Amino acid sequence: MSKQIEYDETARRAMEAGVDKLADAVRVTLGPRGRHVVLAKAFGGPTVTNDGVTIAREIELEDPFENLGAQLVKSVATKTNDVAGDGTTTATVLAQAMIRAGLRNVAAGANPIALGEGIGRAADAVCESLLAAATPVSGKNAIAQVATVASRDEEIGEMVGEAMTKVGGDGVVSVEESSGLETELEITEGIGFDKGFISAYFITDFDSQEAVLEDAVVLLHRDKISSLPDLLPLLEKVAQAGKPLLMINGYISTMSLWDPLLIEELAKNHQLIVFDNRGVGLSSDTTANNTTIPQMADDAAGLINALGLNKPDILGWSMGARIAQQLLIRHPESVGKAVLAAANPGGSQGVPADKAVEDKLNDPNVPDDQKLALLFPPGDGEEALAEEIYSRILAAGKQGSAPDDFTVSKETALRQNRARTTLWDADESNFTNLKNITNPVLLTDGRDDVVDKPVNSVNMARQIPFSWLAFFDGGHAFLFQEHEKFAATVDAFLK
Secondary structure, three states, X not given: OOOOOOOHHHHHHHHHHHHHHHHHHHHOOOOOOXXXXXXXXXXXXXXXXXXXXXXXXXXXXOOHHXXXXXXXXXXXXXXXXXXXXXXXXXXXXXXXXXXXXXXXXHHOOOOHHHHHHHHHHHHHHHHHHHHHHOOOOOOHHXXXXXHHHHHOOHHHHHHHHHHHHHHOOOOOOOOOOOXXXXXXXXXXXXXXXXXXXXXXXXXXXXOOOEOOOOOOOOOOOOOOOXXXXXXXXXXXXXXXXXXXXXXXXOOOOOHHHOOHHHHHHHHOOOEEEEOOOOOOOOOOOOOOOOOOHHHHHHHHHHHHHHHOOOOOEEEXXXXXXXXXXXXXXXXXXXXXXXXXXXXOOOHHHOOOOOHHHHHHHHOOOOOHHHHHHOOOOOOOOXXXXXXXXXXXXXXXXXXXXXXXXXXXXXXXXXXXXXXXXXXXXXXXXXXXXXXXXXXXXXXXXXXXXXXOOHHHHHHHHHHOOOOEEEEEOOOOOXXXXXXXXXXXXXXXXXX
């Protein structure tokens, strides 16, 4: 198919026309007095909305050059929604203004490269000024005022203010569609199940007919448990277990994908707790396009609080190490010691994987065995070693789990990859906040790690006060290759 090509002023004017058509449709929704836009649908009734990104996503222009300009501004709205979750209309209006002024200057002879650099510097100055002028929102009234402006409903604003005040900064607020006509607020302490105890033998207080267990160990199982012998090995381990150790897995890895040999070694001296990060395995992802490492750290803190754990130690590998790092920064009072395996500090001090390695990890067309080989030292035997370790992981997981436990959707993979790379590397505070960590930290890595290079652990050790640093033979999955040595080092540190 032939291609249409336009140059210079003709191309710029066509693209500007596309920018204006999209931005003019979106800008009318700006602010508390913004108007609504009606969107026609191919099927069903029309949609009435004042959400900027929703409007932008619906716009496709017939002229290819105008449509190109519209898509540029659409990407601005989409990225703003992904990163901030709001402000898409403001971002669209600003983009339109900068494009208009920029094209006028280019037409007048301005250097576009210098113009771009100037816009970048101006944006930095504006951000600094906004941060200096910003007032943190605290207190029920302030939260309610912000929520009222956002929702354009005073009743909803008051309810949001009350909900966020009652649960506190570390609480979770969820919104569900009601089956009735009224909007209601319900506060739940801890977590609840829709069924009670299965037998009266569980009752600890016969007067109140309640079963109250202090500092209990919780087992979550998908199938019906009908035979005591099936539970005996687990009960023996629980009886012998020491202080809890929360295991935080890596990129697109479910809780079934820990090496059973490593689990066996660590379980000799610790009560291990594994879980699925949002969007993988048996966990849901309620934030769709807005998954971040800090969010996943908040999830882990919520789990610790829900289980009533008293400052458990934590072990994070790969992306899990990033989550553990944020736990130490955002919730230091909730955890004890931390082991960060194959970590990356983020910001300007984070050294990324080589482009060829990152492209291979993220290419859906690359076979899984080739991706797994990247986790092991380069050489003639890395694929065989990857196959050996992965085979025993699968064999152990499938003894009690369905194969679907190991699958991750393409959308979740893209969100987690953006969280662990683009968003993580862009936030300089990830590195600068390391100096504020007060919990004891052990940093570990494989000497031949090509995914999160060992220099990252060195940079972090220089920043985290009184941290430990240990290297092992192996690549990114060194803790599986050297499970005995790694577990012994972890035990020595945690004791």
